[in-house]
Structure formats: C-alpha cells, structure tokens
Amino acid sequence: xxxxxxxFGRAPLAGGVPCVTCHTLNAGERVSIGPNLxxxxxxxxxRVPGLSAQAYLERSIQxxxxxxxxxxQAGIVRAVVGDDYGNLLPNEQIAALVDxxxxxxxxxxxxxxxxxx
Ligand code: HEC
Numbered sequence: 001x002x003x004x005x006x007x008f009g010r011a012p013l014a015g016g017v018p019c020v021t022c023h024t025l026n027a028g029e030r031v032s033i034g035p036n037l038x039x040x041x042x043x044x045x046x047r048v049p050g051l052s053a054q055a056y057l058e059r060s061i062q063x064x065x066x067x068x069x070x071x072x073q074a075g076i077v078r079a080v081v082g083d084d085y086g087n088l089l090p091n092e093q094i095a096a097l098v099d100x101x102x103x104x105x106x107x108x109x110x111x112x113x114x115x116x117x
Contacts, residue, residue, distance in 0.1 A: 003100025006093055014088035015081040019097070022076070027106040033076060035069050039106035057098045062086030 005011035007025075009018030019037075027038035044060075045053035048067055059066055063084045064077040078084065085094070 001093070001096065003096035003098070006097055007100055013093075015083060015085065017081045022080075025104060027108060035072065037101060037104055039104055039108075041102045041104045042107065044101070053102060054098055057101050058094060061089075061094055061097055 001011045006013055007019045007023075009020060013019075022032060022034035023037045024032050025036075025038050027036070029036060040057070041053065044056045045051075047056050047069075051059070056067070063086055065074040065084075068074045081088070089097075
C-alpha cells in the first residue's frame with residue numbers, strides 16, 4: 001500500500017478520514033482546512049530549526065498539534081479524526097506517507113502553502 005493510496009483514501013486509513021479531506025496537493029489551490037502540501041518536500045526541513053524534513057513530517061503526522069503551522073488552529077485533527085494519527089496508524093503507514101510527502105517538490109505554491117483566513 002503506497003503513501004499516495006493512504007493520502008487520497010484509496011486505501012483505508014485508521015480513523016476513516018483521509019489526508020486529502022483537509023489537504024490539497026494542487027499547487028494553485030488556496031483554500032483548504034489544512035495547509036497546501038504541494039511542495040512540502042522542499043519546505044519541511046525549514047519549518048522547525050534542528051528538525052530534518054523527514055523528522056518534521058513524521059512528527060507532524062503522528063501528532064498534528066506538536067507544531068502548529070502559523071495561520072492554522074490546533075485541535076482540528078483530534079476533533080475530526082478522534083485521535084492522533086500516531087495512535088491510529090502503524091509505523092509502516094506513517095513511513096509511507098512521509099516518503100510520499102518528501103517527494104512533493106512543486107516550487108510555486110499559492111501563499112507558500114499557508115492560507116490566511
Ligand atoms: C481534519 C483535517 C486534517 C486531516 C484529516 C489531516 N490534516 Fe494535516 N493538518 C491539518 C491542519 C489544520 C494543519 C495545520 C495545523 C497544524 O500544523 O497542526 C495540518 C498540518 C499538517 C502538516 C504540516 C504542514 C506544513 O506545512 O508544515 C502535515 C505534514 C500534515 N498535516 C500531514 C497530514 C497527513 C499525512 C494526513 C493524513 C494522514 C493529514 N495531515 C490529515 C488538518 C488535517
């Protein structure tokens with residue numbers, strides 16, 4: 001099962017809410033519940049000083065609220081999905097999602113991936 005299948009909900013995801021419900025990978029799209037993840041492979045390593053892109057993505061998926069992207073609110077995933085993905089998904093699935101996101105390399109993303117409400 002690939003990270004893309006999990007992301008888009010083509011493979012069942014624990015908690016029942018696929019990532020694409022809240023995140024787009026379409027670089028030109030502005031409004032979504034969560035940040036635009038087009039090009040996140042290029043930005044992830046700059047989000048938190050000292051954290052590699054891979055470590056940032058892993059931790060962002062495991063506990064969404066650990067690092068809250070500026071412009072967004074904490075608590076949305078727990079409210080909608082019911083728990084943290086780190087408690088719901090096996091490590092192999094988190095690794096597949098991280099790998100998939102590391103490969104998102106679009107350079108031009110609307111609003112730098114962050115939507116101001
Ligand atoms: C219910 C809505 C929702 C779902 C479902 C969801 N996310 Fe998120 N996600 C958010 C919000 C809101 C943020 C911004 C707040 C924060 O950083 O926690 C976010 C932030 C992120 C970030 C950090 C992005 C950045 O620009 O630094 C990553 C990576 C991420 N999510 C990956 C995922 C993955 C992978 C899944 C599926 C396993 C997923 N999300 C499912 C709402 C969601």
